[in-house]
Amino acid sequence: MTARAKIDQTALVTILLRLADDHLILGHRLSEWCGHAPMLEEDLAMPNMALDLIGQARSLYQYAAEAEGEGRTEDDLAYLRREREYLNCLMVERENGDFAHTMLRQFYFAAFMQAFWDGALESADETVAAIAGKAVKEVAYHLRHAGEWVVRLGDGTEESRRRMEQAVDALAPYVDELFEADAVSDAVAEAGIAPDPASLRKSFERTVGAVFAEAGLETQAVPYGQTGGRRGLHGEAMGYLLTELQYMQRTYPGAVW
Amino acid sequence: MATNEIPLWEVFIRPRNGLAHKHCGSVHATDEEMAIQAARDVYTRRGEGTSIWVVPSAAITASDPEHKDENFEPALSKVYRHPTFYKIPDDVGHM
Numbered sequence: 190m191t192a193r194a195k196i197d198q199t200a201l202v203t204i205l206l207r208l209a210d211d212h213l214i215l216g217h218r219l220s221e222w223c224g225h226a227p228m229l230e231e232d233l234a235m236p237n238m239a240l241d242l243i244g245q246a247r248s249l250y251q252y253a254a255e256a257e258g259e260g261r262t263e264d265d266l267a268y269l270r271r272e273r274e275y276l277n278c279l280m281v282e283r284e285n286g287d288f289a290h291t292m293l294r295q296f297y298f299a300a301f302m303q304a305f306w307d308g309a310l311e312s313a314d315e316t317v318a319a320i321a322g323k324a325v326k327e328v329a330y331h332l333r334h335a336g337e338w339v340v341r342l343g344d345g346t347e348e349s350r351r352r353m354e355q356a357v358d359a360l361a362p363y364v365d366e367l368f369e370a371d372a373v374s375d376a377v378a379e380a381g382i383a384p385d386p387a388s389l390r391k392s393f394e395r396t397v398g399a400v401f402a403e404a405g406l407e408t409q410a411v412p413y414g415q416t417g418g419r420r421g422l423h424g425e426a427m428g429y430l431l432t433e434l435q436y437m438q439r440t441y442p443g444a445v446w
Numbered sequence: 447m448a449t450n451e452i453p454l455w456e457v458f459i460r461p462r463n464g465l466a467h468k469h470c471g472s473v474h475a476t477d478e479e480m481a482i483q484a485a486r487d488v489y490t491r492r493g494e495g496t497s498i499w500v501v502p503s504a505a506i507t508a509s510d511p512e513h514k515d516e517n518f519e520p521a522l523s524k525v526y527r528h529p530t531f532y533k534i535p536d537d538v539g540h541m
Contacts, residue, residue, distance in 0.1 A: 228474055229474075229488070230473050230474060230475065230484035230487060230488055233488050233491070234483070234484070234487040237487050330486075333483070334483050334487075337479060337480060341476055341477075
């Protein structure tokens, strides 16, 4: 019997789905590079990270399905919901763009998740703490790998710098949403299950600041950020992504390996 | 080497403590840190390693294939150099 903090199950399921969807969708995006990366080394590195993310998503979906208690499985949650039921942040669903864009997005997400999992190690919920225990090592590598690329592209050739600066501009409107708090995240934070996203901003900015200083990049402030992902409101790219992601389960319902 | 080419690195992996690092292949990378990461991603995906070395391929001096005969053939006729005439006790482990 695992220890569970007392909390409204709906809030727990919602927060688990938000996290799981972030990881599944970003894992899917990264996996799109497989066979298309600029070099063999990255053709393995990106799917490696994708597999880490999808593995984390599976653990989170399994727990969400269990906590929900309605007989749904991880596959039902991952493959058979409608677009409005996905609760991932908007940054992860964005199209890959070029390699600089993909690496910067990975770096931002890893910088956020490192702070998140660090906090979740002390979770009052044993399952969340166990998932965090595995994820911290994986995310530490993602952060290092993506961070090294941000430095090398930012502080590289004229072209790589231009591309990295374009990525900073393109992703700037999607950063704020990571730290969004609402009644659900408040309830979960109050119960000691997972950190309040808003509280992770300082750590995120420290991580990004150190890498940007080395890369000679500057963060872009935006007047207002994009929002809506946590409530199921997504951009145009999301529908196309789900069409591909869900194809097998929709075409061959119940298909297994 | 053209300056816009990404340098090549030779990769050595040690599978377990107590064993030697073994050459397993090469990777492209802009510098040593990236080379270690590339080696980790390419060569340790199935738990093959506990330690990685990378060496710039350009730093390796190789024997000349044209000297193959004089380098290696003389040893072929000297079977008495093989330690096959001794029994190695099981307790010795890896030699």
